Amino acid sequence: MRLINSEVTSTFKVLEMKSRMKKIGEMLSFQIFGGSKFMALKLMKGSLQYKNQIIEMIKEWKSYNDTHDANTSPWAIFKNDYDDFEYYLNNLEISTTDDGFVPDSTFFCLDEEYILITSPQDLCATEEFHNGNNSVYYMGKYDKKQHVFHYERVYSLDDGFDFYAPQTMLAPDGRRIMIGWMQSWDSNIRPADQKWSCMMTIPRELHIEQGRILQNPVREIENYHRNAVCYQNKEISGNCQMEDIHGRVLDMTVEIVLGDFHQFTISFAQNERYHTDFTIQKDSKMIEMNRTYSGMVRDAAAIRKSKIKTSTDKLQLRLILDKYSAEIFLNDGQQVFSSTFYTPLEADGIRFICDGKAVVNIEKYEIVVD
Numbered sequence: 001m002r003l004i005n006s007e008v009t010s011t012f013k014v015l016e017m018k019s020r021m022k023k024i025g026e027m028l029s030f031q032i033f034g035g036s037k038f039m040a041l042k043l044m045k046g047s048l049q050y051k052n053q054i055i056e057m058i059k060e061w062k063s064y065n066d067t068h069d070a071n072t073s074p075w076a077i078f079k080n081d082y083d084d085f086e087y088y089l090n091n092l093e094i095s096t097t098d099d100g101f102v103p104d105s106t107f108f109c110l111d112e113e114y115i116l117i118t119s120p121q122d123l124c125a126t127e128e129f130h131n132g133n134n135s136v137y138y139m140g141k142y143d144k145k146q147h148v149f150h151y152e153r154v155y156s157l158d159d160g161f162d163f164y165a166p167q168t169m170l171a172p173d174g175r176r177i178m179i180g181w182m183q184s185w186d187s188n189i190r191p192a193d194q195k196w197s198c199m200m201t202i203p204r205e206l207h208i209e210q211g212r213i214l215q216n217p218v219r220e221i222e223n224y225h226r227n228a229v230c231y232q233n234k235e236i237s238g239n240c241q242m243e244d245i246h247g248r249v250l251d252m253t254v255e256i257v258l259g260d261f262h263q264f265t266i267s268f269a270q271n272e273r274y275h276t277d278f279t280i281q282k283d284s285k286m287i288e289m290n291r292t293y294s295g296m297v298r299d300a301a302a303i304r305k306s307k308i309k310t311s312t313d314k315l316q317l318r319l320i321l322d323k324y325s326a327e328i329f330l331n332d333g334q335q336v337f338s339s340t341f342y343t344p345l346e347a348d349g350i351r352f353i354c355d356g357k358a359v360v361n362i363e364k365y366e367i368v369v370d
Contacts, residue, residue: 051085058082107149108168110176111208114142116149117157119165121185127307129156132186135166137213155212159306160289160328160337161187163201176206177218182325182338187300189291191342201338202320202327209334216333217320221251225365233257234360236264240352245364248323248348252364256280256315261356268321269294269341270349276341278317278328285312287330287337294341310334322367 058077082088106117116138125131135158140151157166158180166180183198190197204215229244245252248269256264265279274295279288285308292302310331318329323345328337352360 047089048085055082055085106167108170108176109142110206110213113139113208114149115139115213116151117166117168128154128309130159130304130306132301133164133184135164135180139208139211139213153211157213157215158336158338159287159304160326161291161301161304161339162325163336163338166201168206175218178204178206178215180338182340184301187298189296189298189300189340189342191297194342199322199325199340201325202322204333204336212334214333215336216329217251217318217327221320221367224367224369225251226368227366229362229364231360231362234362236352236354236358236360237356238354240354241349242362245350245362246348247350247364247366248321248345249367250321250364251318251367252321252350252362253316253318254352255317255361257359257361259315259354259356259358261354261358263353263355264315264358265353266317266319267351267353268319268326268349269343269347270351271347274343274347275349275351276326276339276343278319278326278337280308280315282312287335289328289337289339291339291341295343295347296341304337306335306337308335320367 062078080088108115117135118138119133119135121133123129123132123134129136134156136154136156138149138151139153139155140149142149157163162182162184164181164183164185166178168176168178171177180201181198182201188197202221203218205218207214207216231242234242254266259282262283263279263281265277267275267277269276274293276294277288277290279290281288287306287308289304289306290302294302296302308330314331316331318333320327320329324342325338325340330336
């Protein structure tokens, strides 16, 4: 995918935001994390009126790419020569699929709210954001006449180890679909003999509920469900492993119906030697994701903790495993945790661990692509 245009703004408007954000990164960090709750972003029109500013910005971006051995620019920005500026503007925007590229955007309207998605780096942790590279979204109002986006809220998109640089697209049926890069710049745990690195997330449908984005796997994944396993009102106490609950490519939902416990853990990609754990710490309302024993040999982030940002009156986990990755959707996608791990595939066990008692409903499917 490439960053091109959306139905509400031209590529240059998005480019203006991304460029200015890059230039004033320190100020943005202060505004986002220093207590400010309001900022207005001026969006530049792609027009002859702004020819000098736009060309200056393109040259600056190109110079950065050339001197930093980087390619941080959207494909559409450099696809034509800007010396013929009128032709450049007339052929900038792309709204149809071309050469395999699907139009996408990180600035869009969703359920009558305007959303801007960015991926800031080098952040210090807060209750909302984790250390290092994050992907966040700003929610606010867009003044089309003044080309100004006013936002008052900014939230994290994913609280796991590996989620960055997401893009969205509008499906023909009107759904807003997001897909992200499942990798962190600072935490590449790929084994030295692995012949590939990184992967993409499952495409996610986006909706807004109670002022925040909800993310859930696209419904089309259900077309690949096979071999259903269901448990109703299953009591979990201590270590519990069910013979028909295992696998490394699956879609499993666990709903905690009742529970008197402090910690509840799902341990997956598991055998006598390996495991990755997702733990709900009920009293402190914290989530801990731990891949220490996943087989990783790099000195990289292995434990991530996050505040539960939703009600604990209901606790439902949907776990998507795809061989070397996990995406966990808490409470219908109110909070998401994405992670890679490179555990040998023979470690396909799933274990439930509860330090008290929990009553759960489990629905598990293998994902089979014919």
